[in-house]
Amino acid sequence: MADHQVEAIQYAHTHQDQFLQELEAFCEIPSISTDPQYAAEMQKCANWVANRLQTAGIEHVTVYPTQGHPVVYGDYLKAGDDAPTVLIYGHYDVQPAEPLDKWSTDPFKPEIKGENLYARGATDMKAQVMATIKAVESILKTGALPVNVKFMIEGEEEIGSPNLDEFIQTHRDQLACDVFLNPDTGMINADTPTITYGLRGLAYFEIRLRGARSDLHSGVFGGVVHNPAQVLCELIAGMHDGEGRVTLPGFYDSVRALGEEERAELNRLPMNEETFLELSGAPQLWKGERPYTAVERQGARPTLEINGIISGFTGEGSKTVLPAAAMAKISMRLVPDQDPVEVGNQLRAYLQANTPPTVTWEISELTGSKASISDRHSAGVQALSQALEKVWGKRVVYKREGGSVPVVTQMQQILNVDAVNTGFSTPGDNMHGPDEKTHLPSWRKGIDALIYFFFNFS
Numbered sequence: 384m385a386d387h388q389v390e391a392i393q394y395a396h397t398h399q400d401q402f403l404q405e406l407e408a409f410c411e412i413p414s415i416s417t418d419p420q421y422a423a424e425m426q427k428c429a430n431w432v433a434n435r436l437q438t439a440g441i442e443h444v445t446v447y448p449t450q451g452h453p454v455v456y457g458d459y460l461k462a463g464d465d466a467p468t469v470l471i472y473g474h475y476d477v478q479p480a481e482p483l484d485k486w487s488t489d490p491f492k493p494e495i496k497g498e499n500l501y502a503r504g505a506t507d508m509k510a511q512v513m514a515t516i517k518a519v520e521s522i523l524k525t526g527a528l529p530v531n532v533k534f535m536i537e538g539e540e541e542i543g544s545p546n547l548d549e550f551i552q553t554h555r556d557q558l559a560c561d562v563f564l565n566p567d568t569g570m571i572n573a574d575t576p577t578i579t580y581g582l583r584g585l586a587y588f589e590i591r592l593r594g595a596r597s598d599l600h601s602g603v604f605g606g607v608v609h610n611p612a613q614v615l616c617e618l619i620a621g622m623h624d625g626e627g628r629v630t631l632p633g634f635y636d637s638v639r640a641l642g643e644e645e646r647a648e649l650n651r652l653p654m655n656e657e658t659f660l661e662l663s664g665a666p667q668l669w670k671g672e673r674p675y676t677a678v679e680r681q682g683a684r685p686t687l688e689i690n691g692i693i694s695g696f697t698g699e700g701s702k703t704v705l706p707a708a709a710m711a712k713i714s715m716r717l718v719p720d721q722d723p724v725e726v727g728n729q730l731r732a733y734l735q736a737n738t739p740p741t742v743t744w745e746i747s748e749l750t751g752s753k754a755s756i757s758d759r760h761s762a763g764v765q766a767l768s769q770a771l772e773k774v775w776g777k778r779v780v781y782k783r784e785g786g787s788v789p790v791v792t793q794m795q796q797i798l799n800v801d802a803v804n805t806g807f808s809t810p811g812d813n814m815h816g817p818d819e820k821t822h823l824p825s826w827r828k829g830i831d832a833l834i835y836f837f838f839n840f841s
Contacts, residue, residue, distance in 0.1 A: 384838060390525040391834050395517065399827060402517050403500075405435065406826075407493040409475075409509045410502035416452055416476035416542050425538050428475045429453040432512070432536050439520035441534060447554075449546040452476065452538030456557070459523070460531045467840060468531040470560035470800070471519075472567065472790055473512035474540035477504035478815045485817035499820040506808040506821040511566040512536060514807065514826060518833035529841035533560060537790075540567075543750055544789060551797050562763035562803055562840065563794045566833075568784055569808035571653055573825045576771035576832075578764060579804040581682060581783030582791055584717035584754035586726040587690075589747045590615070590734070591710045598695070598704040609741035611709040612694035618737055619711060622687055627672040629687045629715075631729040632736075639719040639756075641675075641683055648759075652780050654678050662810050682783035686716045712749075716785060723751030752789035755802065763803040763840060770835035771805075774828050805833075 395402070414428035415421040429446050436444045436457040444457035455475070460468070480490035480503045488494040490503035500510070515534075522528050535558060537547055551558060568579035592611040599608060624630050641649075656668050656677050671680045680686070690713065695706030715726055727748055738744050757764060759781055768779045784804075791802045807829035813819045 384529065384841075387522070387526040388835065388838050391521040392831055394525050395521040395827075395830050395834065398517075398521075402513065402830070403823070406500065406505075406510060406513045407502070409435075409513060410493045410500070410505055411491055413480075413491045414476050414504070414538065415479050416539050417479060422452075425452045425476065429455050429536075429538055432475050433457070435513075435516055436534060439516050440523035441519070441532075447550065449539075449550060451542075451546045454538065454547070454550050455536040456534065456554075458531070458533040459519070459528055460533075462528050462531045462841070466530050467561040468533065468559070469562055469564050469837070469840065470533045470535060470558055470794075470798075471515050471564045472794075473515065473534070473536040474508060474538065474567070475512065475536055476538045476541045477507070477509070478541050480817075482817065487818055490819070495823070498823055500823055501818055501820045503819055505819050506569075506812040507814045507819065508540075508567050508806070508808075510821040510826050511806050511808070511829075514829045514833055515564070515566055518830050518837065521830070521834055522837060528837065530837050532837075533558060540790070547790060548793055548797075551793055555797060558798060560798065560800055562761075563791070563798070563800050564763075564836075565788060565791055565802050565804045566806045567788050567790075568804040568806040569810070569812075570806070570825065571780060571782065572809055573822050574775070574777075575653055576775040576777065576779045578759075578768060578771070578779055578781050579784045579806075580759050580764065580781050581719075581756040582754060582788050582804070583682065583685070583783075583785055584721065584723060584752045584792065585714060585787040585789075586717060586723035586751045587712070587714040587749040588727065588730060589710065589712050589749055590618075590744065591708065591746075592738070592742045592744050593708045594742045595705070595707045598707050601703040601705040604705050608705060609739065610705055611742050612706050614739060614742050615692065615694065615709040615711055618734065619689055619692075619713075621737060622733070627670055629685065631687070631726070631733045633729050633732075634685070634726070637720045637722065637725065638685060641679065645683075646679065648781055649678050649683060649783065650676055652678055652782055678782075682785045683718060685718050685721060688714055688716075690714050716787070717754050719754045719756050722753060727751070752787055753792045753796075755788075755791040755795055756783075757802050757804065761801055761803075763801065766839035767803050767805055767832075767836050769839050770832045773835055774832045805829075
């Protein structure tokens with residue numbers, strides 16, 4: 384097996400140029416899932432992924448239609464019944480590229496500048512999908528896979544994966560596995576091998592307040608009719624207290640406490656307040672929930688954020704109106720063991736208790752998912768940890784990600800399987816933004832690490 388590992392790594396290194404050309408071809412396809420006019424490109428991209436799987440040696444490759452965009456499946460099960468099975472996840476859809484004038488390159492004409500490949504989807508997550516395919520290819524072209532593998536590559540992650548839950552439920556037996564490999568996370572930086580063992584959940588709502596029948600003259604009715612925009616701002620301001628804690632009733636009742644060992648591990652991360660200042664460009668950080676550190680607040684504590692507010696006149700010049708309505712979009716990032724349905728009820732209870740009778744209110748739930756957490760000491764996580772340390776030559780750090788990847792929770796709940804989260808993007812890769820890029824040396828190291836992972840996990 385040791386000789387086979389060496390041969391697989393050599394294959395990957397020898398075929399680096401070919402792998403890069405294929406990644407560029409992948410990124411050229413404008414697989415924008417949110418825009419119906421790109422439906423044909425989405426189908427083209429799914430077929431392209433299926434072809435790459437077949438070329439790598441994967442069998443039973445199928446492009447499954449859904450109510451939306453297709454799911455690509457393939458497997459290689461010749462390692463035998465006694466060998467573990469790894470289910471590999473990915474998504475081939477990307478965010479829209481707008482605003483196009485903010486790009487220094489054409490988002491769908493990949494361009495290499497220095498050590499980076501610039502293209503929409505380069506880091507989120509076409510490079511990550513290709514890393515898994517090319518790691519498996521490198522092993523299969525030089526011998527036998529030491530584990531069974533299954534691929535499930537979807538096309539709707541960027542729009543919330545509305546059809547994935549049904550697909551997983553319908554194909555539960557086909558997707559059965561011992562571990563779920565999710566390469567849709569990333570690293571602290573290019574020099575620090577990172578394993579994300581926790582992902583926050585999400586509860587997203589729209590609140591609408593209404594006062595008068597229509598916008599009113601602010602001089603005639605100001606001070607007499609309650610302004611919904613003012614009411615909304617006061618409600619939002621009251622959702623945090625002076626210690627940065629969320630004030631929704633019962634919000635922290637289900638929050639899993641952070642142990643001292645875990646806090647020590649999290650704060651070993653090479654991230655501090657200066658890191659967040661540099662990444663965000665903010666003039667100063669908000670203290671947030673006390674007494675937790677910035678790293679703890681970023682991934683291991685729940686939050687409530689205002690995502691947008693609209694009310695009244697917002698055009699050029701002046702128009703003295705008292706608006707009839709006000710709207711806000713509010714999201715909460717959740718941690719184990721919070722439930723998005725319970726959080727929705729807590730938000731309703733807060734509004735019921737604090738909204739004055741001078742306005743009416745309604746709330747809509749837009750999306751929600753539970754948080755996920757993996758055992759840092761599981762066989763899968765340790766197999767990946769050893770692989771990353773071998774390639775990067777330094778100890779792995781463990782982090783809890785502030786964002787959400789709902790498929791991880793779906794896998795844990797439907798397939799009853801734990802996740803191993805990896806990925807080789809970095810915070811500076813402009814994910815979802817203009818000039819998205821992927822760091823090619825990290826990507827190539829990632830392929831090597833995944834090769835070692837499959838051998839380690841066997």
